[in-house]
Amino acid sequence: MEHKMRGYLPPMDPEKLKAxxxxxxxxxxxxxxxxxxxxxxxxxxxxxxxxxxxxxxQTMTEETSDECIREDVHAVINMLGDQIDxxxxxxxxxxxxxxxxxENEEMKRLLLAVEDLVQYPxxxxxWLELYDKISQxxxxxxxxxxxxxxxxxxxxFTRPTTTMWTFDDMVRDEIREAERLLRExxxxxFIKQQxxxxxxxxxxxxxxxxxxxxxxxxxxxxxxFS
Numbered sequence: 623m624e625h626k627m628r629g630y631l632p633p634m635d636p637e638k639l640k641a642x643x644x645x646x647x648x649x650x651x652x653x654x655x656x657x658x659x660x661x662x663x664x665x666x667x668x669x670x671x672x673x674x675x676x677x678x679x680q681t682m683t684e685e686t687s688d689e690c691i692r693e694d695v696h697a698v699i700n701m702l703g704d705q706i707d708x709x710x711x712x713x714x715x716x717x718x719x720x721x722x723x724x725e726n727e728e729m730k731r732l733l734l735a736v737e738d739l740v741q742y743p744x745x746x747x748x749w750l751e752l753y754d755k756i757s758q759x760x761x762x763x764x765x766x767x768x769x770x771x772x773x774x775x776x777x778x779f780t781r782p783t784t785t786m787w788t789f790d791d792m793v794r795d796e797i798r799e800a801e802r803l804l805r806e807x808x809x810x811x812f813i814k815q816q817x818x819x820x821x822x823x824x825x826x827x828x829x830x831x832x833x834x835x836x837x838x839x840x841x842x843x844x845x846x847f848s
Contacts, residue, residue: 626778763790
């Protein structure tokens with residue numbers, strides 16, 4: 623039976639999907655190196671969009687008890703190399719998705735400020751000012767969870783949102799823990815916590831960027847906005 627999700631995707635060649643599925647499985651099992659996988663993708667599949675990967679994950683891959691751990695976007699991006707289509711969405715400036723992207727750009731700027739400050743002796747007021755801004759970022763996650771994820775799930779896209787929801791909560795908790803340590807004057811633990819904030823926040827944004835590519839050709843179809 624055709625999966626509901628496919629009705630919202632551009633046409634896909636079943637044979638190329640099968641080939642991509644086989645190559646991805648062999649790569650994840652260690653039977654192919656990234657270079658070997660990229661060569662096979664180039665020869666057997668051609669250009670790959672993120673929605674090809676998402677469709678395989680949704681319909682051809684068995685679910686595990688921990689989707690968050692299973693999902694390795696870094697490995698998938700490395701495997702695809704220059705065969706991935708990085709087309710940016712062509713959306714109105716006031717579309718909600720564009721607001722998400724702008725919020726990510728601001729968070730990236732704040733994380734660079736974190737990297738800068740950890741190099742110097744701690745001045746609490748500087749950190750408080752920075753974390754007053756960083757602590758607003760989980761509102762970004764709440765908007766996605768209330769606005770974007772339910773829309774995706776109604777269209778049959780359940781696997782990406784399960785993973786992203788888990789990571790959203792993880793990053794939110796890491797930010798809250800850092801802020802707690804700062805306000806309780808646990809300086810050494812606070813500085814150490816910045817490694818986790820940087821790692822988890824950047825990892826989540828990379829996953830969001832991959833989801834953006836997944837949706838780039840049909841944002842307006844599944845997420846109409848005016």
